Amino acid sequence: MVETFDAVVVGAGHNGLTAALYLADEGWDVCVLERNDEPGGSVRSDELTREGYIHDTHSTNQNLFVGSQVFEEFGDELREAGLAFSRSDKPFANVYPDGESLRVYQDVDRTREAFEAHSPADAAGWDTLREEFGRFAETLVPLMGQPLPSVAAGRTLLDAVRTERPSGLIDLAQIPLSSTRELGDAYFETPEAKALMACWGLHIDFGPDVSGGAMFPFLESFTALSEGISVATGGASAIPEALTTLIERRGGEVRTNAEVTAVDTQNGRATGVTLTDGTTIRAREAVVANLTPTVLYDRLVDDAALPESFRETVDRYEYGPGTMMIHLALDELPDWAAGEDLSEFAYVHIAPDVDTLAETYTAAQNGQLPESPMLVVGQTTAVDASRTPDDGQILWIQVRALPSEIDGDAAGEIDATDWDTAASPMADRVLDKLETYAPGVRDSILDRDVHSPADLEATNPNLVGGDSVAGSHHLRQNFLWRPFPGWSRYGTPVDELYVCGASTWPGAGNNATSGQLCAQRVLAQPFEERVIETVEEYVGDAATAVQQRLS
Numbered sequence: 175m176v177e178t179f180d181a182v183v184v185g186a187g188h189n190g191l192t193a194a195l196y197l198a199d200e201g202w203d204v205c206v207l208e209r210n211d212e213p214g215g216s217v218r219s220d221e222l223t224r225e226g227y228i229h230d231t232h233s234t235n236q237n238l239f240v241g242s243q244v245f246e247e248f249g250d251e252l253r254e255a256g257l258a259f260s261r262s263d264k265p266f267a268n269v270y271p272d273g274e275s276l277r278v279y280q281d282v283d284r285t286r287e288a289f290e291a292h293s294p295a296d297a298a299g300w301d302t303l304r305e306e307f308g309r310f311a312e313t314l315v316p317l318m319g320q321p322l323p324s325v326a327a328g329r330t331l332l333d334a335v336r337t338e339r340p341s342g343l344i345d346l347a348q349i350p351l352s353s354t355r356e357l358g359d360a361y362f363e364t365p366e367a368k369a370l371m372a373c374w375g376l377h378i379d380f381g382p383d384v385s386g387g388a389m390f391p392f393l394e395s396f397t398a399l400s401e402g403i404s405v406a407t408g409g410a411s412a413i414p415e416a417l418t419t420l421i422e423r424r425g426g427e428v429r430t431n432a433e434v435t436a437v438d439t440q441n442g443r444a445t446g447v448t449l450t451d452g453t454t455i456r457a458r459e460a461v462v463a464n465l466t467p468t469v470l471y472d473r474l475v476d477d478a479a480l481p482e483s484f485r486e487t488v489d490r491y492e493y494g495p496g497t498m499m500i501h502l503a504l505d506e507l508p509d510w511a512a513g514e515d516l517s518e519f520a521y522v523h524i525a526p527d528v529d530t531l532a533e534t535y536t537a538a539q540n541g542q543l544p545e546s547p548m549l550v551v552g553q554t555t556a557v558d559a560s561r562t563p564d565d566g567q568i569l570w571i572q573v574r575a576l577p578s579e580i581d582g583d584a585a586g587e588i589d590a591t592d593w594d595t596a597a598s599p600m601a602d603r604v605l606d607k608l609e610t611y612a613p614g615v616r617d618s619i620l621d622r623d624v625h626s627p628a629d630l631e632a633t634n635p636n637l638v639g640g641d642s643v644a645g646s647h648h649l650r651q652n653f654l655w656r657p658f659p660g661w662s663r664y665g666t667p668v669d670e671l672y673v674c675g676a677s678t679w680p681g682a683g684n685n686a687t688s689g690q691l692c693a694q695r696v697l698a699q700p701f702e703e704r705v706i707e708t709v710e711e712y713v714g715d716a717a718t719a720v721q722q723r724l725s
């Protein structure tokens with residue numbers, strides 16, 4: 175007998191789980207199918223180096239989840255199911271080659287003093303940006319939690335126009351539309367302060383000269399200033415585990431080691447899925463895919479179920495450069511040359527200057543291993559001491575940006591062009607760089623675990639080419655254009671097949687928003703659904719025209 179559920183969710187990333195939770199909360203019978211042995215996707219923790227050392231395998235900064243709608247609505251129950259966060263009030267700092275450093279505290283005055291001591295002009299620029307952030311947060315940030323296009327988003331924009339007047343809004347919009355180099359040049363004097371902002375752009379796929387790159391650094395820097403940085407106490411897996419508990423309490427199921435090989439369709443409608451072992455599971459109402467477009471449409475949906483023009487659209491979906499993760503077990507946290515107190519910060523960025531960031535990004539885009547990649551050094555145990563059973567420490571190092579496929583080495587040292595061979599020498603380059611900023615760190619390493627871009631994709635197929643954000647967030651593929659113009663509200667050309675996840679609006683990060691908004695779309699009444707489709711089609715045509723101009 176074929177098993178049947180109201181909804182089948184493919185992929186237990188935090189968005190897939192969130193979608194399942196909202197559906198189960200409405201009384202739907204849901205089943206989440208996950209190919210890996212644990213739920214969570216890029217929100218997961220494992221013992222990667224030593225017994226009892228719990229590393230956040232991919233994402234570590236959980237600020238977006240803490241600020242999400244799902245946490246607001248289900249926070250009490252998630253906490254009761256074991257979810258807790260450890261927060262650092264020293265969110266991030268940057269170190270520079272000459273021993274200089276800049277620090278951002280969860281304390282407006284202290285941060286300002288740090289900027290003032292570095293450069294009064296930078297302090298003034300920081301103040302101005304902070305004021306702009308206040309205006310932005312009040313008027314435009316709500317859009318990040320709303321479907322695009324939608325009546326709610328239209329209202330938000332209208333309110334923003336009322337509050338700011340068109341001229342104020344146009345003025346404000348200049349910040350997020352800027353590149354990070356433009357942002358730095360407009361507000362700061364010193365190369366250090368300019369790099370402090372620009373390095374956040376490279377967390378996603380914004381080299382310093384890409385328009386629109388300033389939005390994430392602008393939001394992230396000032397959110398860290400007001401909220402600090404939070405990690406999940408005991409490990410990132412606490413998030414998917416708690417979400418799973420809530421789904422199960424509502425009668426839903428989360429099955430692991432269950433890889434879906436096909437979304438089954440009949441007469442243009444999704445009817446269920448098939449697993450690797452040939453098992454079929456039916457869906458009465460909906461199939462929700464927590465998948466990036468190339469995985470969903472190239473591997474799981476039969477060509478015959480998709481219009482030819484849509485296939486071409488899928489082929490145009492672009493991924494950003496790759497990421498490497500280096501997990502270290504240490505006997506002590508780094509002794510930073512720029513100041514002992516830096517070992518207390520959640521993140522230390524090693525991103526010397528804007529030009530080096532530009533070289534790194536260009537090298538990665540051109541298939542070259544960069545000479546000086548940007549490092550995000552997450553000092554996990556400085557935030558959550560429970561991660562090791564003894565006095566040992568954990569570092570989480572994200573290496574940005576790397577080529578997905580290697581054509582050569584900008585430094586002329588690494589001959590390998592496959593990641594299996596190149597990962598280890600590249601990790602050595604990273605650790606040599608770290609050593610110059612934190613002398614002695616290499617001697618304190620007890621164990622290391624290196625994940626190349628190819629390893630990232632092998633662990634999670636959504637990370638195509640090791641792109642940690644599942645698709646470029648450049649303007650032409652964000653907002654109304656994510657993943658495609660006309661399809662930004664989680665629908666697909668196949669009836670009752672929906673998508674959520676980092677490749678859909680509002681994009682990557684542990685915001686859980688697309689899971690929530692996708693579930694709301696699935697639950698929409700027929701009349702509401704017709705309105706959504708009409709608006710989507712109308713706005714989609716305009717969005718396509720704009721995208722063609724931007725391309």
Ligand SMILES: Cc1cc2nc3c(=O)[nH]c(=O)nc-3n(C[C@H](O)[C@H](O)[C@H](O)COP(=O)(O)OP(=O)(O)OC[C@H]3O[C@@H](n4cnc5c(N)ncnc54)[C@H](O)[C@@H]3O)c2cc1C
Pocket residue numbers: 184185186187188189190207208209210213214215216217231232233234235236237238432433434435464465469497499572630633634635636637641642643644674675676677681682683684685
């Ligand atoms: C290295 C790294 C560091 C990051 N750091 C941060 C950070 O600090 N803070 C932050 O907010 N964000 C960070 N991000 C981004 C963030 O983690 C992701 O954007 C987010 O987790 C994506 O969630 P998702 O719901 O789209 O699903 P994903 O995490 O992509 O999960 C999708 C799931 O689907 C499963 N799946 C795929 N194909 C199938 C199939 N055929 N059948 C069944 N299951 C399938 C996968 O195994 C996976 O478990 C980071 C990402 C990476 C990779």
